[in-house]
Amino acid sequence: MKRRHFLKGCCLAAGAGALPATFFVTPRAFGQTASHDVLVYLFLRGGIDGLHLVVPYSGPERVAYENARGNMRIPVERLRPIGGGWALHPRAGGGPGDAVDSDPKWLQRLWLQEKLAIVQGVGMRRRCRAAISMHRPWMDLGTPGTKATSDGWLKRYLEQATGLPAPLLSHVMGFSSTQPMSLLGSDDAFTVSRAEEFRVDGFHWSWNQSNPDIAGHQGARHLISPLWQSVRTPLEEAGGLTAEALELMREMDFAGYQPEGGAQYPDSNLGGQMRNLAQTDQERPRTGCRDAGLRRLGHSPGTGVAQSRQCRPLRLLWKPGTGPFRGHRRLLYRPVPVRCRKPDEPGSVSWYSASSGATCRATSHSEPTTVTATSCWLWGGRVIGRQFYGEFPGLDSNSLFEGQDLDTSTDFRQVLAEALVRRMGFSAGQLDTVFPAMGSYQPLGLFES
Amino acid sequence: MDLACRHQHTARHLAFKLCRRFVDDEPPVSLVESTAAVWHEHWQADDQIARVLRHIFHSEEFCSGTGEKVRRPFEVLTAALRKTDAEISPRDHFSGWQPWGELLTRFQQTGHGSFRWPAPDGYPDTAERWSSVFVLGQVWRLLSRLPELRESGSSGPLMQIQSLSVNNLPSGQRTARRLVDFWIERLIGRPIAEERRAELIDFLRQNAAADDVLDLESGLPDGLWAAGNLSAHYTPARLRATVALICTCPEFHHR
Numbered sequence: 073m074k075r076r077h078f079l080k081g082c083c084l085a086a087g088a089g090a091l092p093a094t095f096f097v098t099p100r101a102f103g104q105t106a107s108h109d110v111l112v113y114l115f116l117r118g119g120i121d122g123l124h125l126v127v128p129y130s131g132p133e134r135v136a137y138e139n140a141r142g143n144m145r146i147p148v149e150r151l152r153p154i155g156g157g158w159a160l161h162p163r164a165g166g167g168p169g170d171a172v173d174s175d176p177k178w179l180q181r182l183w184l185q186e187k188l189a190i191v192q193g194v195g196m197r198r199r200c201r202a203a204i205s206m207h208r209p210w211m212d213l214g215t216p217g218t219k220a221t222s223d224g225w226l227k228r229y230l231e232q233a234t235g236l237p238a239p240l241l242s243h244v245m246g247f248s249s250t251q252p253m254s255l256l257g258s259d260d261a262f263t264v265s266r267a268e269e270f271r272v273d274g275f276h277w278s279w280n281q282s283n284p285d286i287a288g289h290q291g292a293r294h295l296i297s298p299l300w301q302s303v304r305t306p307l308e309e310a311g312g313l314t315a316e317a318l319e320l321m322r323e324m325d326f327a328g329y330q331p332e333g334g335a336q337y338p339d340s341n342l343g344g345q346m347r348n349l350a351q352t353d354q355e356r357p358r359t360g361c362r363d364a365g366l367r368r369l370g371h372s373p374g375t376g377v378a379q380s381r382q383c384r385p386l387r388l389l390w391k392p393g394t395g396p397f398r399g400h401r402r403l404l405y406r407p408v409p410v411r412c413r414k415p416d417e418p419g420s421v422s423w424y425s426a427s428s429g430a431t432c433r434a435t436s437h438s439e440p441t442t443v444t445a446t447s448c449w450l451w452g453g454r455v456i457g458r459q460f461y462g463e464f465p466g467l468d469s470n471s472l473f474e475g476q477d478l479d480t481s482t483d484f485r486q487v488l489a490e491a492l493v494r495r496m497g498f499s500a501g502q503l504d505t506v507f508p509a510m511g512s513y514q515p516l517g518l519f520e521s
Numbered sequence: 522m523d524l525a526c527r528h529q530h531t532a533r534h535l536a537f538k539l540c541r542r543f544v545d546d547e548p549p550v551s552l553v554e555s556t557a558a559v560w561h562e563h564w565q566a567d568d569q570i571a572r573v574l575r576h577i578f579h580s581e582e583f584c585s586g587t588g589e590k591v592r593r594p595f596e597v598l599t600a601a602l603r604k605t606d607a608e609i610s611p612r613d614h615f616s617g618w619q620p621w622g623e624l625l626t627r628f629q630q631t632g633h634g635s636f637r638w639p640a641p642d643g644y645p646d647t648a649e650r651w652s653s654v655f656v657l658g659q660v661w662r663l664l665s666r667l668p669e670l671r672e673s674g675s676s677g678p679l680m681q682i683q684s685l686s687v688n689n690l691p692s693g694q695r696t697a698r699r700l701v702d703f704w705i706e707r708l709i710g711r712p713i714a715e716e717r718r719a720e721l722i723d724f725l726r727q728n729a730a731a732d733d734v735l736d737l738e739s740g741l742p743d744g745l746w747a748a749g750n751l752s753a754h755y756t757p758a759r760l761r762a763t764v765a766l767i768c769t770c771p772e773f774h775h776r
Binding site for chain 2: 251285302313
């Protein structure tokens, strides 16, 4: 990065006013950014059946569960009990071939280490029997019941957050093939499918890269910066910053990145995005990123059709023609966030919710799942783990939503709101600007003070 | 519907959007008002929209505002394809035409993918939205790839850069300077900043003089390896890269 241009960009951005003034900072601000928390928001479209992940193990809920699920139920002898009448899916705590009483791994290990918390009955109180394509905007926009909202909840939060350090690249990064809806409306959100792809790399091979074996040969991409050197208009100013950002990203050593704590990333697009995210977090002093959102295109349960080639990892797990709940055991094979994130790393908190909800009927194989309620998992710094939160809505016929789906007892926005307030220092009095119509803030006590 | 169509606020709302589209991010109030008046006056006319657009296009604000609006990524894409005589017949989904998938993927990554805006108000139409680091970086990434896309099984690129150059410039005039000026005029229609023009000429000429004739016809479609003489090193491919670079210039992003 050219420091002189760096400062120049900062000053011009501040003076022009017409530009998103959040791209670059003076080097002195780098140290400030490193002390801030990072909020990671991962949306798994077409996720895990919540009742396959956290399963009633004993008591009346077990009876109701067996009645409702019929041959879809997981026998108790195959489950990994975690107390309180609940158990985990066998693959949430062990690999292929591991006995259920073998040493716990992944989610179960985090649970035992008191690093992971489970909130029961999380969902949207506003529901409809539509495919997840309807519910995803509701969740990402933070406005259940309407997708006419023109900005996402993360964007609204960033607009209201105070005391943010001026970032080098952007306050927020999205890892997705298109801008995640949670960032919708953000002018400066930095969205890439893979961080490695933020580069001008499409020229013919003969002129795409500089060839060190040919004297004087220089790739076409090196002209980008000179073409945008003059600053006469706001657009030229933005282009100059873009050219510098491209160079900055080129400097990041993606291939040589060594994950911290021995983390291993799956060889998949999602695994690569998580790896990018971790590296971006590590590079925060340079990029100034404070929030990151990922959106996974996944399988639309019940259709048997993959959404795009982006979802190959999930497509392999969901064979066309099978019912929406078959193959979940294999889906759990990739509890990616758990394996690639150090849960006790200071300044990190992850939030995950099985987005497909939980339909209870045993005969629903050919019908689309609906998003009702599911379990929400939290892990990371200051999460009070090994505890259940919220109220389990109940699986008896009187408690089920329309007699077939797990009902909602906790609005998903309350969980996000608590993370914003307790971890990001956001004012509870301003939550209505991020989640309009959420109602009163009702913290569950998920985080240590 | 009649109530909505003849309502003053409908006229003003649509007039504002049209003026923003064609004139300026913050169009003059006087133009918006006069446009709304035309809209309202002809609310039952068959050619209502034509009358309104004619009013805007004949306005002084429109004529003096050329070059102020920033193109959205789709406009950048279509302008580049049109000006290079690219013939595209999108097929169903990605099958059958390999470049279509890459084109669509890179285009969607600009943040302006078709039908990707969930709200009913449509993508923003202001420069601020389309001038971010993320958007410009992805648009340039797309532009760098466009000249290299070609139909499956076809030897030639979609963009007719080589043939347009050869057909419009006699062999003795195919110098770096003339080629760059030809493509600036064709793509942008007006001169660009001199320092940018000089950079482009330098890239295209390499070790040759700016007025030396370049060979655009050997080793088509990409040219030949000539490491010892960069001016002859994959010259048609270098010309395509030059055209892509012209498209990345600020002047091309304005309209």
